[in-house]
Amino acid sequence: MPTKVSEYMTAKVISATADTGLREAFFLMKDEDIRHLPIIDNQGDLIGIISDRELRRPNWVDESPDIGHEYQLSDDLNVGDVMIKDVISVRTNDTLTKAISIILEHNVGAAPVLNKAGELVGMLSAIDLLQAFQDTLESQRSNKKKKSAA
Secondary structure: OOOEHHHOOEOOOOOEEOOOEHHHHHHHHHHHOOOEEEEEOOOOOEEEEEEHHHHHOOOOOOOOOOOOOOOOOOOOOEHHHHOEOOOOOEEOOOEHHHHHHHHHHHOOOEEEEEOOOOOEEEEEEHHHHHHHHHHHHHHHHHHHHHHHHO
């Protein structure tokens, strides 16, 4: 039976709303040790996402800082001002193979996971997928040992 996204997703979802300040979002991500922050509306529906990459190297800054320039985030802008609105997501019942295809096709590092009702219930990251890969390799290795011992 194919492995489903729900088996490897991170179920603890840290999220923010569109009116969260950029600085606040940065420290939330740092404190929670996450690289992707889903943005939800007041009903809890997914409306966007922001990654640490956007916060570290903002493409929404008008001028290019010199090398070595440290960009100072402030709460003058909200995550809603800079979030990616066309969110690439996967579903809990998708196979890992399908999820990997979606993530690779869109070149994203993680994808929010939605249930059948479209509710945000998790995140699927490259780390989660590497864990699935490692588990598969260990299972194959274990099966080979059992066959050779028989």
